[in-house]
Amino acid sequence: MKTSQPGVVARVPLTRERVLAGAAEIADGSGIGALTMRSLAHALGAKPMSLYHHVANKDEILDALVDLVFSEVEVPSEAPDGWRAAMEARAHGMRAALARHPWAVGLMETRTTPGAANLRHHNATLGVLRRSGFSLDAAGHAYALMDSYIYGFALQEAGLPVGKPDSDPQVVQAMARSIPADELPYLAEMAMDRALQPDYRFSAEFDVGLAIILDGLAGLLPQHPERLLNNPT
Amino acid sequence: MKTSQPGVVARVPLTRERVLAGAAEIADGSGIGALTMRSLAHALGAKPMSLYHHVANKDEILDALVDLVFSEVEVPSEAPDGWRAAMEARAHGMRAALARHPWAVGLMETRTTPGAANLRHHNATLGVLRRSGFSLDAAGHAYALMDSYIYGFALQEAGLPVGKPDSDPQVVQAMARSIPADELPYLAEMAMDRALQPDYRFSAEFDVGLAIILDGLAGLLPQHPERLLNNPT
DNA sequence: ACCTGAACACCGTTCAAGT
DNA sequence: ACCTGAACACCGTTCAAGT
Numbered sequence: 001m002k003t004s005q006p007g008v009v010a011r012v013p014l015t016r017e018r019v020l021a022g023a024a025e026i027a028d029g030s031g032i033g034a035l036t037m038r039s040l041a042h043a044l045g046a047k048p049m050s051l052y053h054h055v056a057n058k059d060e061i062l063d064a065l066v067d068l069v070f071s072e073v074e075v076p077s078e079a080p081d082g083w084r085a086a087m088e089a090r091a092h093g094m095r096a097a098l099a100r101h102p103w104a105v106g107l108m109e110t111r112t113t114p115g116a117a118n119l120r121h122h123n124a125t126l127g128v129l130r131r132s133g134f135s136l137d138a139a140g141h142a143y144a145l146m147d148s149y150i151y152g153f154a155l156q157e158a159g160l161p162v163g164k165p166d167s168d169p170q171v172v173q174a175m176a177r178s179i180p181a182d183e184l185p186y187l188a189e190m191a192m193d194r195a196l197q198p199d200y201r202f203s204a205e206f207d208v209g210l211a212i213i214l215d216g217l218a219g220l221l222p223q224h225p226e227r228l229l230n231n232p233t
Numbered sequence: 234m235k236t237s238q239p240g241v242v243a244r245v246p247l248t249r250e251r252v253l254a255g256a257a258e259i260a261d262g263s264g265i266g267a268l269t270m271r272s273l274a275h276a277l278g279a280k281p282m283s284l285y286h287h288v289a290n291k292d293e294i295l296d297a298l299v300d301l302v303f304s305e306v307e308v309p310s311e312a313p314d315g316w317r318a319a320m321e322a323r324a325h326g327m328r329a330a331l332a333r334h335p336w337a338v339g340l341m342e343t344r345t346t347p348g349a350a351n352l353r354h355h356n357a358t359l360g361v362l363r364r365s366g367f368s369l370d371a372a373g374h375a376y377a378l379m380d381s382y383i384y385g386f387a388l389q390e391a392g393l394p395v396g397k398p399d400s401d402p403q404v405v406q407a408m409a410r411s412i413p414a415d416e417l418p419y420l421a422e423m424a425m426d427r428a429l430q431p432d433y434r435f436s437a438e439f440d441v442g443l444a445i446i447l448d449g450l451a452g453l454l455p456q457h458p459e460r461l462l463n464n465p466t
Numbered sequence: 467a468c469c470t471g472a473a474c475a476c477c478g479t480t481c482a483a484g485t
Numbered sequence: 486a487c488c489t490g491a492a493c494a495c496c497g498t499t500c501a502a503g504t
Contacts, residue, residue, distance in 0.1 A: 106342035109391045126419035136427050145442035152385025158342045186359035194369050209378035216445030
């Protein structure tokens with residue numbers, strides 16, 4: 001059988017789906033820096049120029065990758081348990097997807113044209129808020145706050161030395177221990193007495209911050225007239 | 234005078250400082266994608282290889298650029314107006330610096346070795362919190378929450394079509410108007426009735442979310458025993 | 467010591483040519 | 486219709502050679 005080649009998937013016609021799936025696999029496995037048109041083509045058993053028959057250019061691949069991450073997050077439902085449970089589930093789903101694909105959050109800065117899954121996700125989330133009694137302004141505030149938090153948390157997680165390919169606990173320990181306690185006492189304290197403790201997991205911080213944010217958002221509902229909806233100054 | 238060249242700064246010896254300042258200027262003016270060893274050398278009136286006598290490689294330049302942004306943010310002071318005013322000032326300063334250098338937040342994902350200004354900034358912020366009565370855990374929670382919010386907000390601002398080089402208001406209007414109101418009603422409503430209103434500015438959302446977060450952090454102080462400090466479950 | 471010409475192993479992408 | 490060889494204009498970086 002001359003079609004089979006060692007280490008390469010047997011001859012299968014290229015499709016846009018196969019190209020995008022291959023791109024995601026490379027980015028997940030070797031980082032976004034390892035994703036080149038040449039490496040992608042090679043992984044698919046084709047030549048670089050063949051890719052251009054299925055995608056316009058690399059930018060289109062990156063746009064599609066971001067939307068692929070959004071498509072993995074379950075769209076917020078009719079909220080049988082109320083808006084708070086729906087927002088918690090969405091936040092957890094979004095953060096999990098961004099943790100599975102650490103390259104995604106860094107890509108968002110440059111990608112300005114949102115994909116279909118992105119739009120659908122945004123629309124559904126806003127829908128839950130609006131139908132739960134949030135005014136248009138309140139829903140806007142809530143969305144900006146929650147998304148900033150989710151994306152920023154994912155950004156910090158992606159930048160952490162832990163959990164990455166080069167995650168040598170000894171290196172992390174050494175880095176933290178190299179903090180000069182006389183010059184940076186508070187940072188040294190935080191590293192030694194908290195972040196480096198064996199039971200500490202940064203990811204657990206997510207729920208703490210999320211609870212504070214959702215508590216605050218509850219105050220934007222009209223049932224809580226003690227807080228002004230629009231201009232809290 | 235044969236040393237003067239058209240369009241090029243007269244012969245000045247390269248230094249690490251000049252290299253980094255030039256790199257920041259290119260990134261600010263033309264985007265991080267336009268910053269190459271070759272373009273940087275050309276802007277400094279030198280050849281690409283000369284740069285390697287002052288920096289180890291491009292990675293070192295990117296690390297230094299991120300730290301340069303941190304160095305522009307005033308370090309939180311002894312908090313004469315209390316921790317809340319200090320945290321507000323820090324958040325505003327940090328967000329302003331990230332808005333001035335939109336490429337910085339995207340860089341943070343990949344840069345894992347924090348610079349001196351970064352460490353100093355973190356240490357000072359933690360110091361204000363600790364001396365204001367936040368426990369070690371509470372300060373850790375507060376820091377993760379505030380930084381996630383600040384970075385995430387900056388990430389969203391950097392991704393917005395508005396305020397960028399290609400910020401044609403007609404294009405933005407057209408993009409928003411292309412949202413199918415039957416499929417994505419809540420998104421269309423948010424775009425048309427709020428985000429596209431002439432007096433709307435996304436940057437104003439920052440203070441709304443920040444106030445909610447700081448309100449929540451106040452609840453972590455021991456003076457507020459109604460909220461558990463460590464495990465809010 | 468500081469600078470640089472030439473070269474190497476890469477990029478994304480175009481174009482003309484193959485089947 | 487789908488694929489690709491050759492080529493173009495780029496990258497970051499090394500090495501040996503210049504002053």
